[in-house]
Amino acid sequence: MNDKAIRLTGLSREEITQLLAQWDEKPFRAKQLWSWLYVKLAGEVGEMTDLSKLFRAKLEACCQPLRPTVQSQQLSSDGTIKWLLSFTDNQQVETVYIPEEERGTLCISSQVGCSLSCPFCHTGTQKLARNLTTSEIVEQVTFARAQVEAGGQRLTNIVLMGMGEPLYNYDAVVKAVRIILDGSGLAIGTRKITLSTSGIVPKMVQAGYDLGINLAISLHSVRDEVRDVLVPINKKYNLSALRQGALAYPLKSNRSITWEYVMLEGVNDSLEDAQGLVRYLSGIPSKVNLIPFNPWPGTPYRPSSAQTIKQFQDWVGKTGLVTVIRERRGEDIQAACGQLKGSRL
Ligand code: SAH
Numbered sequence: 001m002n003d004k005a006i007r008l009t010g011l012s013r014e015e016i017t018q019l020l021a022q023w024d025e026k027p028f029r030a031k032q033l034w035s036w037l038y039v040k041l042a043g044e045v046g047e048m049t050d051l052s053k054l055f056r057a058k059l060e061a062c063c064q065p066l067r068p069t070v071q072s073q074q075l076s077s078d079g080t081i082k083w084l085l086s087f088t089d090n091q092q093v094e095t096v097y098i099p100e101e102e103r104g105t106l107c108i109s110s111q112v113g114c115s116l117s118c119p120f121c122h123t124g125t126q127k128l129a130r131n132l133t134t135s136e137i138v139e140q141v142t143f144a145r146a147q148v149e150a151g152g153q154r155l156t157n158i159v160l161m162g163m164g165e166p167l168y169n170y171d172a173v174v175k176a177v178r179i180i181l182d183g184s185g186l187a188i189g190t191r192k193i194t195l196s197t198s199g200i201v202p203k204m205v206q207a208g209y210d211l212g213i214n215l216a217i218s219l220h221s222v223r224d225e226v227r228d229v230l231v232p233i234n235k236k237y238n239l240s241a242l243r244q245g246a247l248a249y250p251l252k253s254n255r256s257i258t259w260e261y262v263m264l265e266g267v268n269d270s271l272e273d274a275q276g277l278v279r280y281l282s283g284i285p286s287k288v289n290l291i292p293f294n295p296w297p298g299t300p301y302r303p304s305s306a307q308t309i310k311q312f313q314d315w316v317g318k319t320g321l322v323t324v325i326r327e328r329r330g331e332d333i334q335a336a337c338g339q340l341k342g343s344r345l
């Protein structure tokens with residue numbers, strides 16, 4: 001076995017069991033290790049005090065650190081925390097914690113950069129460097145939960161809305177979400193996890209069956225010629241295919257699909273756009289999330305005014321569609337939607 005070849009966080013229960021069997025450790029050790037990783041959220045092997053010294057020494061010799069390195073931590077005036085985390089090859093991603101009255105939501109990344117280049121998104125200006133591994137996805141959660149719980153706060157919800165297109169890193173994301181869901185570990189339930197996609201239709205439906213979590217779709221326009229520009233994957237999976245995919249998504253009872261709609265002045269914020277949106281969503285259990293555009297240095301787009309967004313919400317909302325305006329969080333630390341851009345290029 002290679003020196004330090006194993007990354008423990010991100011191993012499934014079966015993998016931990018197999019590893020320990022290979023090492024001739026007693027089966028109950030698997031349960032202990034699982035619990036240290038995902039319940040007690042140990043930051044290092046040294047904390048796992050009910051494991052024998054010998055076993056800990058073996059783990060320390062063979063395993064990589066349990067946590068990413070924190071390159072920086074920024075605290076917003078509204079309580080939002082943004083971490084810049086780096087992994088063993090120095091690739092970096094951002095992870096954001098958003099505290100609210102009733103819950104605490106962690107926005108996690110799935111890739112370093114993104115291959116899709118949506119022109120209004122800051123992450124999209126950064127080429128895809130690589131996919132994150134399952135370990136790196138789960139470690140964002142174990143790290144952040146340990147951190148916020150130590151400060152007396154809670155981490156109850158996860159959104160896969162950070163850097164990257166989660167469905168283009170399908171296997172690692174599915175495995176990570178399964179670990180996060182496990183009821184005897186991190187135990188964050190299907191209704192508390194939301195995956196956001198730009199609309200990779202076949203994978204989106206498959207994810208519904210594989211994971212049963214909430215789905216958010218980045219719509220942004222219901223006109224193909226506009227969406228082709230804003231969300232270039234539309235050229236492959238156009239609005240009609242996306243609608244079919246949404247209809248095929250296995251929704252849990254009383255749940256709906258969240259449609260993300262970033263409000264760009266003069267691009268997608270007219271009365272005709274609102275009417276088109278309502279027509280497009282008819283027959284799909286839907287909730288519309290209007291996202292005020294978060295500008296970043298060099299962006300060619302301008303945010304719709306607060307008045308225009310409110311007006312748009314009224315147009316759409318009066319048809320009975322649930323429509324919320326997403327609150328801007330962490331704006332002062334560039335932690336809001338679409339402002340994430342990990343590595344310092
Ligand atoms: N790649 C996935 C998930 C990450 S992006 C996706 O596209 O859905 C998460 C959300 O932030 C998406 O709805 C995206 O369209 C939105 N977003 C990106 N840039 C933004 C910006 N500058 N202002 C507001 N929202 C933005």
Ligand code: SF4
Nearest residue numbers: 114117118121124198
């Ligand atoms: Fe990638 Fe999503 Fe940004 Fe588009 S909006 S570039 S899919 S992260």
